[in-house]
Amino acid sequence: MINVFNSPIEAATLDEFHEGPAREGEQKVFTNTRKRPVVSYRSDGRKTVDGQVTEERPANVLWTKAINNGVANEWREKAEGSRLYKVKRYVANLCYDCRVMANTYSRKHFTYLLIILNVSLVLIALHIFKLIVW
Template sequence: MINVFNSPIEASSIDEFAEGRSDQQQVFEKRKRRPKVEYTSDGRKFIDGVMEDEQTPNALWTTTISRGVANDWRAKAEGGPFYRAKRYG
Protein backbone atom coordinates (compact mmCIF):
# COMPACT_ATOMS: atom_id res chain seq x y z
CA MET A 1 0.00 0.00 0.00
CA ILE A 2 1.37 3.40 -0.92
CA ASN A 3 0.85 6.48 1.20
CA VAL A 4 2.56 9.80 1.94
CA PHE A 5 5.15 8.35 4.29
CA ASN A 6 6.39 5.74 1.78
CA SER A 7 7.90 8.40 -0.47
CA PRO A 8 11.28 9.96 0.40
CA ILE A 9 11.18 13.29 2.21
CA GLU A 10 12.54 16.22 0.25
CA ALA A 11 14.40 19.03 1.99
CA SER A 12 11.84 21.56 0.76
CA SER A 13 8.91 19.72 2.39
CA ILE A 14 10.59 19.22 5.79
CA ASP A 15 8.89 22.42 7.00
CA GLU A 16 5.60 20.54 7.09
CA PHE A 17 6.88 18.43 9.98
CA ALA A 18 8.64 21.22 11.89
CA GLU A 19 7.34 22.28 15.30
CA GLY A 20 5.70 25.67 15.67
CA ARG A 21 7.64 28.60 17.06
CA SER A 22 7.17 29.38 20.71
CA ASP A 23 7.09 33.16 20.14
CA GLN A 24 3.92 32.99 18.05
CA GLN A 25 0.70 34.32 19.47
CA GLN A 26 -1.94 31.89 20.54
CA VAL A 27 -4.77 31.38 18.11
CA PHE A 28 -7.42 31.07 20.82
CA GLU A 29 -7.46 32.82 24.17
CA LYS A 30 -7.71 30.75 27.30
CA ARG A 31 -11.24 30.39 28.57
CA LYS A 32 -11.94 32.54 31.60
CA ARG A 33 -13.09 30.67 34.67
CA ARG A 34 -16.54 31.64 35.87
CA PRO A 35 -16.97 31.96 39.61
CA LYS A 36 -19.11 29.28 41.26
CA VAL A 37 -22.17 30.90 42.82
CA GLU A 38 -24.16 29.07 45.50
CA TYR A 39 -27.14 30.07 47.63
CA THR A 40 -27.90 28.65 51.06
CA SER A 41 -31.40 27.78 52.26
CA ASP A 42 -31.58 31.05 54.20
CA GLY A 43 -30.73 33.13 51.11
CA ARG A 44 -27.08 33.95 51.68
CA LYS A 45 -24.90 34.10 48.55
CA PHE A 46 -21.53 32.36 48.38
CA ILE A 47 -19.04 32.98 45.55
CA ASP A 48 -16.34 30.28 45.34
CA GLY A 49 -17.12 29.27 48.93
CA VAL A 50 -16.79 32.80 50.36
CA MET A 51 -19.81 34.75 51.61
CA GLU A 52 -20.41 37.68 49.29
CA ASP A 53 -21.50 40.41 51.69
CA GLU A 54 -20.76 39.40 55.25
CA GLN A 55 -21.94 41.96 57.81
CA THR A 56 -21.45 41.97 61.54
CA PRO A 57 -24.50 41.66 63.82
CA ASN A 58 -23.89 45.19 65.14
CA ALA A 59 -24.00 46.63 61.62
CA LEU A 60 -27.25 44.77 60.88
CA TRP A 61 -28.88 46.00 64.11
CA THR A 62 -27.75 49.57 63.42
CA THR A 63 -29.34 49.44 59.98
CA THR A 64 -32.57 47.94 61.35
CA ILE A 65 -32.96 50.51 64.12
CA SER A 66 -32.08 53.42 61.81
CA ARG A 67 -34.67 52.34 59.26
CA GLY A 68 -37.30 51.89 61.97
CA VAL A 69 -36.72 55.38 63.35
CA ALA A 70 -36.72 56.88 59.84
CA ASN A 71 -40.03 55.14 59.02
CA ASP A 72 -41.58 56.46 62.27
CA TRP A 73 -40.47 60.02 61.46
CA ARG A 74 -41.87 59.72 57.93
CA ALA A 75 -45.20 58.40 59.24
CA LYS A 76 -45.43 61.33 61.70
CA ALA A 77 -44.52 63.84 58.98
CA GLU A 78 -47.14 62.43 56.59
CA GLY A 79 -49.76 62.21 59.30
CA GLY A 80 -49.85 58.43 59.57
CA PRO A 81 -52.52 56.03 58.28
CA PHE A 82 -55.18 57.10 60.81
CA TYR A 83 -54.83 60.74 59.85
CA ARG A 84 -55.34 59.93 56.16
CA ALA A 85 -58.38 57.74 56.93
CA LYS A 86 -59.94 60.47 59.07
CA ARG A 87 -59.22 63.14 56.47
CA TYR A 88 -60.67 61.27 53.47
CA GLY A 89 -63.32 59.26 55.32
Protein backbone atom coordinates (compact mmCIF):
# COMPACT_ATOMS: atom_id res chain seq x y z
CA MET A 1 0.00 0.00 0.00
CA ILE A 2 1.32 3.43 -0.87
CA ASN A 3 1.21 5.96 1.93
CA VAL A 4 3.06 9.03 3.10
CA PHE A 5 6.15 7.15 4.20
CA ASN A 6 6.63 5.50 0.80
CA SER A 7 6.41 8.70 -1.20
CA PRO A 8 9.61 10.56 -2.16
CA ILE A 9 9.32 13.56 0.15
CA GLU A 10 11.82 15.00 2.56
CA ALA A 11 11.69 14.12 6.23
CA ALA A 12 11.63 17.82 7.16
CA THR A 13 8.19 18.23 5.60
CA LEU A 14 6.55 15.20 7.27
CA ASP A 15 5.50 17.12 10.39
CA GLU A 16 3.98 19.85 8.27
CA PHE A 17 2.18 17.28 6.15
CA HIS A 18 0.47 15.66 9.16
CA GLU A 19 -0.54 18.94 10.74
CA GLY A 20 -3.97 20.33 10.53
CA PRO A 21 -4.72 23.68 8.98
CA ALA A 22 -2.21 26.44 9.77
CA ARG A 23 -3.15 28.83 12.54
CA GLU A 24 -2.48 32.51 12.40
CA GLY A 25 0.73 33.63 14.07
CA GLU A 26 2.07 30.09 14.45
CA GLN A 27 5.67 29.50 13.40
CA LYS A 28 6.69 26.43 11.45
CA VAL A 29 8.88 23.84 13.17
CA PHE A 30 11.24 23.39 10.22
CA THR A 31 11.88 26.62 8.39
CA ASN A 32 14.88 25.54 6.33
CA THR A 33 13.64 23.31 3.57
CA ARG A 34 16.26 22.07 1.15
CA LYS A 35 15.79 23.16 -2.44
CA ARG A 36 16.62 20.50 -5.01
CA PRO A 37 18.88 21.59 -7.83
CA VAL A 38 17.33 21.77 -11.27
CA VAL A 39 19.31 19.57 -13.65
CA SER A 40 18.92 20.08 -17.38
CA TYR A 41 20.89 19.41 -20.55
CA ARG A 42 21.69 21.80 -23.36
CA SER A 43 21.32 20.99 -27.03
CA ASP A 44 25.08 20.40 -27.30
CA GLY A 45 24.90 17.76 -24.53
CA ARG A 46 26.40 19.74 -21.66
CA LYS A 47 24.84 19.28 -18.22
CA THR A 48 23.61 22.32 -16.32
CA VAL A 49 22.70 22.50 -12.62
CA ASP A 50 20.54 25.52 -11.74
CA GLY A 51 21.54 27.13 -15.05
CA GLN A 52 25.30 26.77 -14.45
CA VAL A 53 27.35 24.55 -16.77
CA THR A 54 29.05 21.81 -14.76
CA GLU A 55 32.64 20.79 -15.40
CA GLU A 56 33.52 22.89 -18.37
CA ARG A 57 36.58 21.06 -19.67
CA PRO A 58 38.97 22.13 -22.42
CA ALA A 59 38.83 20.49 -25.82
CA ASN A 60 42.19 18.78 -25.32
CA VAL A 61 40.87 16.86 -22.29
CA LEU A 62 37.71 15.83 -24.16
CA TRP A 63 39.69 14.60 -27.19
CA THR A 64 42.05 12.66 -24.92
CA LYS A 65 39.09 11.01 -23.25
CA ALA A 66 37.48 10.15 -26.62
CA ILE A 67 40.70 8.62 -27.97
CA ASN A 68 41.29 6.66 -24.77
CA ASN A 69 37.73 5.32 -24.90
CA GLY A 70 38.23 4.29 -28.52
CA VAL A 71 41.45 2.46 -27.71
CA ALA A 72 39.82 0.81 -24.69
CA ASN A 73 36.88 -0.33 -26.83
CA GLU A 74 39.26 -1.75 -29.42
CA TRP A 75 41.16 -3.67 -26.73
CA ARG A 76 37.88 -4.97 -25.33
CA GLU A 77 36.82 -6.15 -28.80
CA LYS A 78 40.16 -7.90 -29.20
CA ALA A 79 39.74 -9.59 -25.84
CA GLU A 80 36.10 -10.53 -26.39
CA GLY A 81 36.46 -11.20 -30.11
CA SER A 82 33.61 -9.43 -31.89
CA ARG A 83 32.63 -10.64 -35.37
CA LEU A 84 34.16 -7.68 -37.14
CA TYR A 85 37.44 -8.10 -35.32
CA LYS A 86 37.50 -11.84 -36.08
CA VAL A 87 37.01 -11.09 -39.79
CA LYS A 88 39.73 -8.42 -39.71
CA ARG A 89 42.13 -10.78 -37.97
CA TYR A 90 41.34 -13.61 -40.42
CA VAL A 91 41.89 -11.39 -43.48
CA ALA A 92 45.11 -9.97 -42.03
CA ASN A 93 46.45 -13.46 -41.29
CA LEU A 94 45.42 -14.68 -44.74
CA CYS A 95 47.16 -11.75 -46.44
CA TYR A 96 50.27 -12.33 -44.38
CA ASP A 97 50.30 -16.05 -45.20
CA CYS A 98 49.83 -15.32 -48.92
CA ARG A 99 52.71 -12.85 -48.89
CA VAL A 100 54.98 -15.28 -47.09
CA MET A 101 54.02 -18.10 -49.45
CA ALA A 102 54.49 -15.91 -52.52
CA ASN A 103 57.91 -14.77 -51.35
CA THR A 104 58.98 -18.29 -50.48
CA TYR A 105 57.73 -19.90 -53.67
CA SER A 106 58.81 -17.07 -55.91
CA ARG A 107 62.37 -17.40 -54.77
CA LYS A 108 62.54 -21.18 -54.96
CA HIS A 109 60.16 -22.13 -57.72
CA PHE A 110 59.60 -19.03 -59.82
CA THR A 111 60.70 -20.69 -63.06
CA TYR A 112 58.52 -23.73 -62.49
CA LEU A 113 55.51 -21.54 -61.71
CA LEU A 114 55.97 -19.59 -64.94
CA ILE A 115 56.25 -22.81 -66.99
CA ILE A 116 53.08 -24.24 -65.41
CA LEU A 117 51.24 -20.96 -65.97
CA ASN A 118 52.27 -20.79 -69.64
CA VAL A 119 51.37 -24.43 -70.32
CA SER A 120 47.95 -23.97 -68.70
CA LEU A 121 47.31 -20.80 -70.73
CA VAL A 122 48.25 -22.60 -73.95
CA LEU A 123 45.93 -25.50 -73.11
CA ILE A 124 43.07 -23.12 -72.31
CA ALA A 125 43.64 -21.22 -75.57
CA LEU A 126 43.62 -24.49 -77.55
CA HIS A 127 40.42 -25.53 -75.82
CA ILE A 128 38.78 -22.17 -76.56
CA PHE A 129 39.63 -22.44 -80.25
CA LYS A 130 38.36 -26.04 -80.20
CA LEU A 131 41.65 -27.55 -81.22
CA ILE A 132 41.59 -29.78 -78.15
CA VAL A 133 38.44 -31.47 -76.85
CA TRP A 134 38.42 -32.46 -73.19
